[in-house]
Amino acid sequence: MRYSGFRLIKEALTGHRGWGPAWRDAAPKSEYDYIIIGGGGHGLATAYYLAKEYGQSRIAVLEKGWIGGGNVGRNTTIVRSNYMLDENEPFYEFSLKLWEGLEQDLNYNAMMSQRGIINLMHSDSQRDAYIRRGNAMILNGADAELLDQKRVLELYPFLNVHNARFPVMGSLLQPRAGTARHDAVAWGYARAADQHGVDIIQNCEVTGFRIENGTCLGVETTRGYIGAKKVGVCVAGASSKVMSHAGMRLPIESHVLQAFVTEGLKPILPGVITFGEGHFHCSQSDKGGLVFGGNIDGYNSYAQRGNLPMVEEVMQEAMAMFPMLGRARVLRMWGGIMDMSMDGSPIIDKTHINGLYFNGG
Numbered sequence: 001m002r003y004s005g006f007r008l009i010k011e012a013l014t015g016h017r018g019w020g021p022a023w024r025d026a027a028p029k030s031e032y033d034y035i036i037i038g039g040g041g042h043g044l045a046t047a048y049y050l051a052k053e054y055g056q057s058r059i060a061v062l063e064k065g066w067i068g069g070g071n072v073g074r075n076t077t078i079v080r081s082n083y084m085l086d087e088n089e090p091f092y093e094f095s096l097k098l099w100e101g102l103e104q105d106l107n108y109n110a111m112m113s114q115r116g117i118i119n120l121m122h123s124d125s126q127r128d129a130y131i132r133r134g135n136a137m138i139l140n141g142a143d144a145e146l147l148d149q150k151r152v153l154e155l156y157p158f159l160n161v162h163n164a165r166f167p168v169m170g171s172l173l174q175p176r177a178g179t180a181r182h183d184a185v186a187w188g189y190a191r192a193a194d195q196h197g198v199d200i201i202q203n204c205e206v207t208g209f210r211i212e213n214g215t216c217l218g219v220e221t222t223r224g225y226i227g228a229k230k231v232g233v234c235v236a237g238a239s240s241k242v243m244s245h246a247g248m249r250l251p252i253e254s255h256v257l258q259a260f261v262t263e264g265l266k267p268i269l270p271g272v273i274t275f276g277e278g279h280f281h282c283s284q285s286d287k288g289g290l291v292f293g294g295n296i297d298g299y300n301s302y303a304q305r306g307n308l309p310m311v312e313e314v315m316q317e318a319m320a321m322f323p324m325l326g327r328a329r330v331l332r333m334w335g336g337i338m339d340m341s342m343d344g345s346p347i348i349d350k351t352h353i354n355g356l357y358f359n360g361g
């Protein structure tokens with residue numbers, strides 16, 4: 001079924017009886033050409049593009065819980081390509097370009113909104129660093145602008161730019177960055193992959209790999225053994241655990257990252273804003289809630305929930321940047337698990353085991 005304005009009117013006039021499930025509840029087959037482990041954004045996108053761009057079939061996504069239950073449905077919704085390293089930036093810029101046509105491609109409203117991201121700078125050395133990053137972005141085909149204090153104030157007039165501890169000297173802006181509704185990303189990819197024949201199998205945890213003579217033959221799951229010619233692992237938050245079943249030790253540390261949302265407020269933030277003297281970042285959802293977060297927790301953990309010391313740190317940064325936030329009430333907070341590589345760069349690679357591929361970090 002294609003979603004469209006016409007379909008919406010038709011359904012509205014006929015009691016909404018024509019909507020079907022967005023994807024099938026597939027039962028696992030005994031064998032596939034491709035098994036993707038993990039029903040997050042990366043796993044579902046891998047399955048979708050394998051089917052759509054590479055014309056492959058017999059593909060399954062195995063998800064231990066439910067689609068979107070991992071980080072893809074827990075993040076602070078920011079999409080951007082404002083990175084510096086040559087190894088990173090083209091990858092994120094390619095992703096941002098995909099985003100620009102993604103909703104049409106998937107026929108799904110992910111509420112993509114290119115409202116821009118600004119990174120505030122609070123010192124001369126930080127200005128130098130941001131100029132360097134902006135130039136690296138431009139050299140890699142992305143967009144970047146340096147804003148002086150006056151321009152920042154035009155966009156965010158409530159900022160205390162003369163703050164004695166954290167004066168705002170300007171910012172780095174990426175106009176094409178913005179936000180996208182996080183869980184809709186998972187649902188959009190799941191629906192589009194399903195329409196290309198991909199089996200999306202929820203409540204199916206992978207518990208091991210069958211590897212013989214250096215080749216991966218399939219996976220052991222809580223719903224039995226499933227054979228595969230190729231297996232892709234996309235299990236952010238559980239990368240080390242899952243890859244340990246294949247005897248691999250990864251250069252990854254898992255940390256909780258927390259996010260927060262306030263009650264709905266009138267529009268105050270035109271885009272995404274980040275604090276340069278900490279990791280605080282904030283945007284306003286279309287419902288009016290301020291969505292924000294800070295740094296990862298300092299210690300390793302697999303706990304998918306928040307904790308009070310980090311609440312205090314994030315609130316301190318928020319208050320340093322815009323004290324008026326102190327009057328807003330926080331409605332919800334939650335945590336996801338970030339698999340951090342040593343330089344913060346993603347890993348997408350073949351492994352030394354034939355037919356086994358890894359995406360994470």
Ligand SMILES: Cc1cc2nc3c(=O)[nH]c(=O)nc-3n(C[C@H](O)[C@H](O)[C@H](O)COP(=O)(O)OP(=O)(O)OC[C@H]3O[C@@H](n4cnc5c(N)ncnc54)[C@H](O)[C@@H]3O)c2cc1C
Pocket residue numbers: 037038039040041042043062063064065066067068069070071072073074075076077078079080204205206207234235236237238242257258259293334335336337338360
């Ligand atoms: C609080 C928070 C805020 C963030 N903010 C942003 C942001 O603003 N912008 C941004 O770009 N990124 C952000 N991120 C990071 C982003 O969410 C992740 O990089 C991204 O979602 C990773 O996608 P994924 O598909 O690799 O992993 P996930 O979406 O986590 O999917 C992995 C899936 O694998 C499943 N799985 C695990 N083990 C198994 C197993 N054994 N068998 C089967 N399935 C398994 C899990 O259940 C999960 O559904 C944030 C993350 C968090 C936690």
